[in-house]
Amino acid sequence: xxxxxxxxxxxxxxxxxxxxxxxxxxxxxxxxxxxxxxxxxxxxxxxxxxxxxxxxxxxxxxxxxxxxxxxxxxxxxxxxxxxxxxxxxxxxxxxxxxxxxxxxxxxxxxxxxxxxxxxxxxxxxxxxxxxxxxxxxxxxxxxxxxxxxxxxxxxxxxxxxxxxxxxxxxxxxxxxxxxxxxxxxxxxxxxxxxxxxxxxxxxxxxxxxxxxxxxxxxxxxxxxxxxxxxxxxxxxxxxxxxxxxxxxxxxxxxxxxxxxxxxxxxxxxxxxxxxxxxxxxxxxxxxxxxxxxxxxxxxxxxxxxxxxxxxxxxxxxxxxxxxxxxxxxxxxxxxxxxxxxxxxxxxxxxxxxxxxxxxxxxxxxxxxxxxxxxxxxxxxxxxxxxxxxxxxxxxxxxxxxxxxxxxxxxxxxxxxxxxxxxxxxxxxxxxxxxxxxxxxxxxxxxxxxxxxxxxxxxxxxxxxxxxxxxxxxxx
Numbered sequence: 001x002x003x004x005x006x007x008x009x010x011x012x013x014x015x016x017x018x019x020x021x022x023x024x025x026x027x028x029x030x031x032x033x034x035x036x037x038x039x040x041x042x043x044x045x046x047x048x049x050x051x052x053x054x055x056x057x058x059x060x061x062x063x064x065x066x067x068x069x070x071x072x073x074x075x076x077x078x079x080x081x082x083x084x085x086x087x088x089x090x091x092x093x094x095x096x097x098x099x100x101x102x103x104x105x106x107x108x109x110x111x112x113x114x115x116x117x118x119x120x121x122x123x124x125x126x127x128x129x130x131x132x133x134x135x136x137x138x139x140x141x142x143x144x145x146x147x148x149x150x151x152x153x154x155x156x157x158x159x160x161x162x163x164x165x166x167x168x169x170x171x172x173x174x175x176x177x178x179x180x181x182x183x184x185x186x187x188x189x190x191x192x193x194x195x196x197x198x199x200x201x202x203x204x205x206x207x208x209x210x211x212x213x214x215x216x217x218x219x220x221x222x223x224x225x226x227x228x229x230x231x232x233x234x235x236x237x238x239x240x241x242x243x244x245x246x247x248x249x250x251x252x253x254x255x256x257x258x259x260x261x262x263x264x265x266x267x268x269x270x271x272x273x274x275x276x277x278x279x280x281x282x283x284x285x286x287x288x289x290x291x292x293x294x295x296x297x298x299x300x301x302x303x304x305x306x307x308x309x310x311x312x313x314x315x316x317x318x319x320x321x322x323x324x325x326x327x328x329x330x331x332x333x334x335x336x337x338x339x340x341x342x343x344x345x346x347x348x349x350x351x352x353x354x355x356x357x358x359x360x361x362x363x364x365x366x367x368x369x370x371x372x373x374x375x376x377x378x379x380x381x382x383x384x385x386x387x388x389x390x391x392x393x394x395x396x397x398x399x400x401x402x403x404x405x406x407x408x409x410x411x412x413x414x415x416x417x418x419x420x421x422x423x424x425x426x427x428x429x430x431x432x433x434x435x436x437x438x439x440x441x442x443x444x445x446x447x448x449x450x451x452x453x454x455x456x457x458x459x460x461x462x463x464x465x466x467x468x469x470x471x472x473x474x475x
Contacts, residue, residue: 033067046060063266077152082110089152090137094156149188150189152191197263199409209463367393369395401445405452
């Protein structure tokens with residue numbers, strides 16, 4: 001006990017005094033765990049960035065049984081209290097029982113290293129001698145009366161049935177925005193650990209909100225995708241020592257493709273497998289005729305997904321043009337694509353911009369700042385006429401094409417994105433919808449990527465319109 005008390009006094013004077021960094025502490029407190037596993041090393045290093053204040057909003061998407069809860073919710077929370085006993089932590093989960101289970105594990109580890117308060121030691125609400133501690137709450141549970149330096153939400157959804165329930169998703173969202181988020185102290189951090197079930201789950205809604213750009217996403221699928229964060233080859237398992245390729249194949253066969261893609265790959269999809277559903281624009285829903293929106297257009301925006309190669313198998317350059325309407329919804333005005341050389345690309349950007357600026361409502365021409373988009377941006381900002389140069393902006397893509405599409409799909413599902421009624425006024429529509437409604441299985445994805453880019457860029461407008469429409473419906 002004397003040793004524990006000394007550790008507490010040291011922590012009061014200097015939170016880092018005598019406390020190993022998180023990866024070292026993990027090896028000391030849980031020596032039988034496989035902390036050399038690559039994904040757990042990356043996870044621990046990412047949490048160190050949270051501790052240093054480099055990341056204040058972190059999402060972690062990992063498969064079941066790959067160590068995310070034990071590493072983050074239990075051990076990282078315990079280490080933060082060991083490092084500074086004044087730290088106040090809220091643990092959230094889909095139910096009170098699970099939240100208390102996490103709290104009990106944290107308390108057990110902390111007790112082994114420092115004393116806790118005898119006056120306040122209940123599993124759902126306990127303190128250290130310095131006033132830090134843990135509050136545990138399930139979805140909808142009260143957390144009033146306590147600020148938090150760290151909030152960890154570990155799987156707020158229990159099952160497919162809950163994920164598919166709009167009422168439950170609304171309940172989770174209201175709990176997060178009205179209760180949890182308002183408890184966060186200035187400079188505090190939020191960690192959201194998700195097994196993804198649904199496009200419109202808590203992670204999807206946050207990323208589609210104005211707060212989305214503030215979040216760092218650590219996405220570690222069971223089987224590596226292109227551009228894997230860990231440098232794995234395509235299809236390589238995340239934790240082969242426990243779940244090798246054969247074991248993951250058995251799981252995939254057992255639970256089905258949709259469940260495996262959502263739970264193990266972190267890429268939830270609608271029932272049909274596509275990201276964008278035809279029913280969102282069926283039977284005239286969310287469709288427009290040009291004359292019906294002409295007087296309602298507030299501004300236009302263009303978005304370019306560029307590719308420099310011109311051979312027949314190369315990627316297309318695609319441009320989407322959106323009109324922002326007076327109710328803060330957006331209408332897709334045109335999708336244009338071609339295979340272009342760099343000089344042709346720069347010329348095409350200027351021509352498409354001029355075509356949609358006859359009434360001087362074009363506010364921005366946004367180029368994906370990658371590959372040939374970098375050269376086009378540099379050329380245009382140096383040589384374009386003033387009217388165009390001042391409208392050129394760059395967009396640095398985050399996440400994969402599929403992940404960006406999934407975030408954009410939330411706004412489409414919420415009736416915020418209009419497509420034209422098929423007809424001669426939109427000759428590009430058939431090719432675009434053929435790609436849109438089969439993505440990500442479609443042969444090409446460039447039109448979808450330009451479409452998704454526009455929606456994500458304009459989502460702060462869409463958020464205002466969505467909340468205004470929701471308020472009008474409630475009244």
